Amino acid sequence: xxxxxxxxxxxxxxxxxxxxxxxxxxxxxxxxxxxxxxxxxxxxxxxxxxxxxxxxxxxxxxxxxxxxxxxxxxxxxxxxxxxxxxxxxxxxxxxxxxxxxxxxxxxxxxxxxxxxxxxxxxxxxxxxxxxxxxxxxxxxxxxxxxxxxxxxxxxxxxxxxxxxxxxxxxxxxxxxxxxxxxxxxxxxxxxxxxxxxxxxxxxxxxxxxxxxxxxxxxxxxxxxxxxxxxxxxxxxxxxxxxxxxxxxxxxxxxxxxxxxxxxxxxxxx
Numbered sequence: 001x002x003x004x005x006x007x008x009x010x011x012x013x014x015x016x017x018x019x020x021x022x023x024x025x026x027x028x029x030x031x032x033x034x035x036x037x038x039x040x041x042x043x044x045x046x047x048x049x050x051x052x053x054x055x056x057x058x059x060x061x062x063x064x065x066x067x068x069x070x071x072x073x074x075x076x077x078x079x080x081x082x083x084x085x086x087x088x089x090x091x092x093x094x095x096x097x098x099x100x101x102x103x104x105x106x107x108x109x110x111x112x113x114x115x116x117x118x119x120x121x122x123x124x125x126x127x128x129x130x131x132x133x134x135x136x137x138x139x140x141x142x143x144x145x146x147x148x149x150x151x152x153x154x155x156x157x158x159x160x161x162x163x164x165x166x167x168x169x170x171x172x173x174x175x176x177x178x179x180x181x182x183x184x185x186x187x188x189x190x191x192x193x194x195x196x197x198x199x200x201x202x203x204x205x206x207x208x209x210x211x212x213x214x215x216x217x218x219x220x221x222x223x224x225x226x227x228x229x230x231x232x233x234x235x236x237x238x239x240x241x242x243x244x245x246x247x248x249x250x251x252x253x254x255x256x257x258x259x260x261x262x263x264x265x266x267x268x269x
Contacts, residue, residue: 005040181206182201191247196237
């Protein structure tokens with residue numbers, strides 16, 4: 001790695017770290033990194049992961065982003081990405097999310113897989129993924145962007161840990177054999193009003209397809225999925241902006257429901 005490239009990676013990571021620590025979105029990092037260099041963006045993501053682990057945080061899984069055609073259209077991108085889930089990103093079902101915990105928050109309903117076995121083959125099959133899954137849960141991912149006004153390209157969102165924020169898991173585990181994830185319909189409501197609908201097929205055709213893509217991508221990077229990991233497989237429908245006081249409830253056919261509650265202004269002071 002050249003000194004110039006290393007300097008650019010550090011500058012982008014520092015910029016995103018500053019935004020996270022200060023609660024103030026920053027300019028796009030694509031202007032700091034080599035133009036269109038997704039590999040460089042993942043290196044920035046890795047730098048931030050190493051910093052968080054050094055600070056005592058634990059990696060508990062991965063999230064897949066941009067798997068829904070609807071979400072890709074919203075963000076103007078045409079390929080999936082992935083980010084890291086840390087222990088402090090998990091929120092109990094229905095627990096209040098403090099104001100400012102996620103910058104520019106938006107919510108999306110997803111299928112979460114919890115693994116019982118590693119996925120460490122050089123190339124996986126869907127059968128490998130099925131064997132590795134212990135159970136499935138409904139989830140709401142609260143995505144956020146450290147980039148001002150969500151002015152992002154694929155380089156920005158990858159560098160920004162795939163625009164991760166927090167996530168909420170439902171509490172009723174379901175076995176894969178008891179549900180057809182592809183046909184599972186989803187409805188998400190905000191304070192009782194329907195705001196997003198979709199189905200498992202919106203997630204790369206099937207949530208297991210997304211998990212397969214992730215498993216292969218991580219093996220190539222030498223950091224495979226491991227037993228115990230939680231995998232957020234991607235949005236089942238359009239993501240929705242969240243404001244203080246909002247309560248989002250997602251119901252996924254065969255999996256049950258999950259709620260993300262956002263504190264009102266001043267409620268956490």
